[in-house]
């Protein structure tokens with residue numbers, strides 16, 4: 013798996029197996045008539061168009077976020093939502109989805125009684141969509157979607173944190189959560205686990221798997237492994 017370097021357009025499809033590159037597996041017959049020059053032109057136009065779409069539609073609001081911390085929008089599917097919510101059953105208190113996309117996890121969390129339910133999102137289109145979905149579900153004014161960089165959010169009063177983000181940001185994210193969350197907090201990671209943390213439980217299989225981490229336990233094991241090194 014590559015690191016998120018290079019141009020924006022190339023980043024998204026590599027990270028998430030669900031995403032495909034436009035034209036992949038398609039019908040290439042019309043291209044035969046184009047010749048090499050035509051093909052080059054087509055490639056240039058296509059990647060420019062892909063870049064324009066990426067910058068203007070898919071990643072607006074991200075200009076101030078370092079490229080290595082940018083995560084594209086890939087919504088959770090119904091099974092992933094169910095697994096995340098299953099790991100938050102019986103829990104209470106403030107719940108945040110870091111990078112809330114179209115708001116489906118925040119709305120599901122509120123429905124399950126997790127309140128307040130907050131989503132952090134930078135993409136204005138997705139914020140609009142999330143607020144629209146909340147209104148349609150009858151939760152206007154109940155759930156909130158904040159146009160805020162998740163890396164700058166103060167999470168010290170969050171008791172449940174949902175993260176559905178790329179593996180490349182897991183290390184800085186682990187450091188932030190360790191520094192800010194209360195001991196009683198539970199972190200639920202969808203799709204990708206935290207490589208250096210021990211989960212307290214997990215649900216689902218394959219692409220749908222989600223992991224729950226209890227901060228007290230994460231801190232305890234982190235401490236004991238450090239102790240192990242110094243002995």
Ligand SMILES: C[S@@+](CC[C@H](N)C(=O)[O-])C[C@H]1O[C@@H](n2cnc3c(N)ncnc32)[C@H](O)[C@@H]1O
Nearest residue numbers: 083085086087088111112113133134161162176
């Ligand atoms: C993989 S999607 C997950 C969306 C949603 N949580 C879900 O599961 O359906 C990640 C989302 O995080 C948002 N995001 C990425 N970096 C962010 C940042 N620094 N601050 C706020 N949102 C961010 C993206 O715009 C995208 O919508």
Ligand SMILES: *[C@@H]1O[C@H](CO)[C@@H](O)[C@H](O)[C@H]1NC(C)=O
Nearest residue numbers: 164165166167168169191192
């Ligand atoms: C986050 O908020 C808490 C409570 O309001 C405060 O004590 C703490 O200093 C804040 N942390 C940062 C990094 O601003």
